[in-house]
Amino acid sequence: xxxxxxxxxxxxxxxxxxxxxxxxxxxxxxxxxxxxxxxxxxxxxxxxxxxxxxxxxxxxxxxxxxxxxxxxxxxxxxxxxxxxxxxxxxxxxxxxxxxxxxxxxxxxxxxxxxxxxxxxxxxxxxxxxxxxxxxxxxxxxxxxxxxxxxxxxxxxxxxxxxxxxxxxxxxxxxxxxxxxxxxxxxxxxxxxxxxxxxxxxxxxxxxxxxxxxxxxxxxxxxxxxxxxxxxxxxxxxxxxxxxxxxxxxxxxxxxxxxxxxxxxxxxxxxxxxxxxxxxxxxxxxxxxxxxxxxxxxxxxxxxxxxxxxxxxxxxxxxxxxxxxxxxxxxxxxxxxxxxx
Ligand code: NDP
Numbered sequence: 001x002x003x004x005x006x007x008x009x010x011x012x013x014x015x016x017x018x019x020x021x022x023x024x025x026x027x028x029x030x031x032x033x034x035x036x037x038x039x040x041x042x043x044x045x046x047x048x049x050x051x052x053x054x055x056x057x058x059x060x061x062x063x064x065x066x067x068x069x070x071x072x073x074x075x076x077x078x079x080x081x082x083x084x085x086x087x088x089x090x091x092x093x094x095x096x097x098x099x100x101x102x103x104x105x106x107x108x109x110x111x112x113x114x115x116x117x118x119x120x121x122x123x124x125x126x127x128x129x130x131x132x133x134x135x136x137x138x139x140x141x142x143x144x145x146x147x148x149x150x151x152x153x154x155x156x157x158x159x160x161x162x163x164x165x166x167x168x169x170x171x172x173x174x175x176x177x178x179x180x181x182x183x184x185x186x187x188x189x190x191x192x193x194x195x196x197x198x199x200x201x202x203x204x205x206x207x208x209x210x211x212x213x214x215x216x217x218x219x220x221x222x223x224x225x226x227x228x229x230x231x232x233x234x235x236x237x238x239x240x241x242x243x244x245x246x247x248x249x250x251x252x253x254x255x256x257x258x259x260x261x262x263x264x265x266x267x268x269x270x271x272x273x274x275x276x277x278x279x280x281x282x283x284x285x286x287x288x289x290x291x292x293x294x295x296x297x298x299x300x301x302x303x304x305x306x307x308x309x310x311x312x313x314x315x316x317x318x319x320x321x322x323x324x325x326x327x328x329x330x331x332x333x334x335x336x337x338x339x340x
């Protein structure tokens with residue numbers, strides 16, 4: 001079976017490609033420019049012509065994917081900007097929304113075989129800032145959209161990103177529902193929180209890491225976080241689990257028309273540092289920062305919580321532990337010669 005992966009060179013997407021190829025799928029990968037092809041080709045050379053490439057320079061253009069969707073069984077759409085440092089929120093919203101709609105419109109027009117379209121959304125389109133509340137997939141982060149509408153460029157970077165993901169996922173479901181009766185395919189949204197883990201994609205230095213991986217690099221090696229920030233329990237998931245979730249979502253009939261949060265649970269930032277210290281000791285690495293000097297777990301007040309019921313019921317994938325994920329990530333940083 002042949003699956004399209006958009007933005008295949010990204011941190012998350014390349015793990016999805018890896019998992020698909022390991023599971024015997026043919027993969028058609030879209031990238032923005034030809035220069036992104038060589039790394040993927042080399043990394044997956046053993047799979048030969050099971051991996052093919054199409055360059056789509058502007059995903060927001062109507063019809064951009066028309067020539068890409070022939071002969072596919074499924075589509076996984078991941079390409080979307082994940083950054084906080086933009087001024088105009090439209091820099092995030094336009095590619096997120098128009099890119100998603102452009103993929104879906106081409107899938108709607110496509111002849112025949114497509115059975116499922118999976119959108120890589122985010123838990124931020126469910127909600128993030130109501131701490132200690134257990135979010136479920138019934139919820140939508142409309143407050144981020146309202147905030148950006150009201151404040152525009154003055155909105156916080158995280159909120160701009162949250163609005164882009166919420167608007168894109170809402171637009172996807174709206175278009176899908178409008179055409180659903182006549183479509184041969186159904187749709188799934190995967191909604192992960194912060195994704196961490198070893199990098200397979202092409203990165204030359206830590207400064208150029210994708211947003212979430214850079215966060216772990218800084219958390220372990222740059223003492224830029226306040227104690228208050230380190231006592232915050234954000235939610236997270238390992239990138240390999242997200243990849244496995246995509247493949248499971250392709251294969252499980254019951255995933256049809258569902259949004260599914262895939263999250264490992266809230267973890268205080270300091271606990272990631274503690275895991276990094278343990279990993280560093282076993283890997284013979286120095287330089288992991290101390291973080292909070294006298295860490296007391298009782299001081300953790302704010303947690304970001306998502307229900308795992310749907311993930312367990314429908315996808316049933318395993319969840320990687322903090323220690324395993326942190327160790328593998330640090331081992332990867334070490335191999336790249338990045339440990340300060
Ligand atoms: P990366 O930055 O590593 O990858 C982003 C991918 O999207 C790249 O292929 C990139 O292409 C492409 N892309 C970015 N902006 C545009 C644009 N304007 N037009 C076309 N393509 C674009 O990020 P991640 O792998 O972390 O993110 C991938 C997806 O996962 C995103 O949809 C993100 O919202 C979602 N996600 C990520 C989480 C995380 O913690 N990492 C958490 C939850 C969801 P290029 O390399 O050419 O710029």
